[in-house]
C-alpha cells in the first residue's frame with residue numbers, strides 16, 4: 024500500500040516531553056506516598072491523563088474519591104505545564120526536522136496524532152504550530168490510545184484513507200492504535216522493540232524515509 028500521509032505522535036516522538044510527564048507524575052506520587060518508578064511510567068505512554076492516574080493509583084495505600092482524582096490530575100498538569108515553560112525549538116528531537124522536510128519533498132502529507140490536551144501549547148513552544156497539514160489531539164477525542172480514534176481523526180482531517188497512512192509512535196498503546204486503525208505502524212524510542220510494529224528504529228534520526236513510505 025502506498026503511503027500518502029505520515030502521522031506523528033507528539034510526546035516522545037517529536038519532542039521528549041515524555042520525560043516531563045514522568046517527572047510531574049513522580050512528584051504527585053511522592054507527595055501522596057504512592058510507589059511509582061520509570062517501569063510503571065512506561066505503561067502511561069500514549070494513555071490519557073485520567074487513565075494514567077488510574078494506573079498510578081493501583082499502587083496507592085488508600086482509595087481516592089472522584090473529586091480527589093480530578094484534583095490530582097489537575098495538580099499533575101500544573102507541574103507538567105511548569106516544565107513545558109522551558110520548551111524551545113531546541114528541544115525538537117534529532118532527525119525530526121530533516122524527516123519532515125524529506126516527507127514534504129515527496130509530496131506526502133503530515134499530521135500530529137497525540138493523546139495530549141497540551142498539544143497546542145507544545146507545538147507553539149517548539150515553533151511547529153504550522154508545520155503539519157492536520158492536528159488531532161486529546162482535546163478532540165473521546166477515547167485515547169490504544170483506541171484508534173485519534174489516528175482515524177487525523178486521516179479524516181487529511182482526507183486520506185487509513186491504509187495509506189503511516190504512524191510514528193514511541194508507545195506500545197500507540198502502535199496498537201495504529202494497527203487497529205489499519206495503518207502502517209512505525210515504532211521508535213520505547214516502541215523500538217515492539218514486535219507488532221511494521222518498521223522499528225531506535226530514533227527518528229535512524230529511520231529511512233523511503234522505507235517508511237515504500
Ligand code: B16
Pocket residue numbers: 032033034035041044067068069070071072075100136137138139140141142161194
Ligand atoms: P496531557 P502522546 C500522551 O501524548 C502522553 O504519551 C501520555 O503520557 C499523556 O498522559 C497523554 O499524552 C495525555 O497528556 O496530560 O498533556 O493531556 O504520546 O500521545 O503525544
Ligand code: MG
Pocket residue numbers: 032033034035036041068069192193194197
Ligand atoms: Mg508518545
